[in-house]
Amino acid sequence: MSAGRAAERRGFTPGERGLEQSFGRATVILNALAASGEAGMRFVDIVRATGLSQTTVHRLVAALAEHGFIEQAATDSRYFLGMQLAGWAFAATNRFGVAEVAHPIMHHLSEVTGDTTYLSLRSGDTAMCVARVEGSYPIHVRIVTPGDRHVLGLGAGSLALLAFIRDEAEIERLLNLPEQRAGRARAGVDEALIRQWLVASRRDGYSIVQDLVPGTSAIGLPIHGPTGDPVAALGLAAISTRLQAPRLDEVLTEMRAAAAQIEARLRPMPKAHLVR
Template sequence: MVSDVEDLDSPVSVPVADVEAADQLASDEIKDRQFVVALARGLEVLRAFTQKDSVLGNQNIAAITGLPKPTVSRLTHTLTRLGYLSYSERLGKYQLGTAVLSLGYAALANVGVRQIARPFMQELADYAGASVSLGSRDRLSMVYVEHCRSDATVTLRLDLGSRIPVETTAMGRALLAALPDSERRYLMDRAARHDPANWPRVRDGIEQAVEDYRTRGFVISAGDWQSDVHAVGVPLIPPDGSPILAFNCGGPAFLFDRRRLTDDLGPRLVNLVRNVEAALLRR
């Protein structure tokens, strides 16, 4: 489903959402006097590193973030001194340092729903021979904060920290379907600007997901993200008012046809979320 990690010399991908964020920095400085652009730029440098692009040089980072290379050089030097990046003399490139790892674990620890949801997720994964994941939104991506897989030989090769698109995946569409109309339209507008050629098809899929969530409680992505991946998604609206999360369940298309998604896995994932909601209310 997901391509193997590329060689270090392969072209660096530029996430759409990260380019958009870099374009916003100058306007944010003008609109918000409290906005610290230097800090925002440093964080954009850290965000440039992904599972796919885990080792980057200053030129790569400049291309991803849209920041001037001299600015990037100063930021990477500072972040290295602080332990957020580490530098390889042999490669002449950077990778994330242990200070970022400690922040990541602290963030995961604060997502208390993970511990509650995991037993239910593992039970469904074992039953279905599937992958079951929990994610939160980061710009136009969903980031896995919990992941369970079965012992089946064929499952999706994703794990904690994996990023998937909001607009074409079951997890992302589930979250979009649960958002207030104004927020959903805002995110759809931003996605449309970066992929106008495919937007009519993507928009139709999101609108269908909103209707499916209203009538069935779950959404489907059958080959919309990757042609060989089918999944269902259900949002979780935490009772404490924290940001909406979303679950998915799925795997290879040849094992999870639409009928199985609709008649079996969708209702089971809805039941999983209801169990998690009930457990959260009892805390």
């Protein structure tokens, strides 16, 4: 099949020009990668599947990768849908039941620990709280409420979303966004402290933020998406004295089990729900 006929079959005509044509062709590439699932695609596979020229595919793949819409594996150079799309997809799929999937697991975690749990999703360049379950401990901690958006890195959940991104360049991009800098300034947190938290999170395998809200502490664990990057985070908040050793280790054990369950339940979601 010729490139022109393949393009026409996929929803745009060879005569289109400008933004609509570029967007249509980029969509063709993204749809092909979505269909490939966890197998990913080599460059030659993308060319073959889309019917586009090698020059066009090379230009669009480079642009899509630069903006985080696709990623290239370091081992075999295969391409996959990127973290940016994963974050948007998980935010969008909350209406299909992401919060409902996580809620019984969070409820059990709050029952076992007595502390407040919450779930945050990455939505574009921010963290969004989509669910919270309060614990039974007499002093309730209200760090976030569903619908709240936060700068990535401020708070244990949003810190986990930032710290465990595999692409260092993406972390730097996020840290240097004007809106991120403004958000940190409003919270009285400088970049040096955020970077200390990032190093500690990667070293320990979880994020912990103490006294960002006076007298309270919170733990965050990443929920990994199909590409291995965090698209959600499980958080637990309590008064600071309740998150000290040895209880901290006990809470972490419960949280790790809960995070693994959420990942396992999200994984089978229909592709039509995850890529829209």
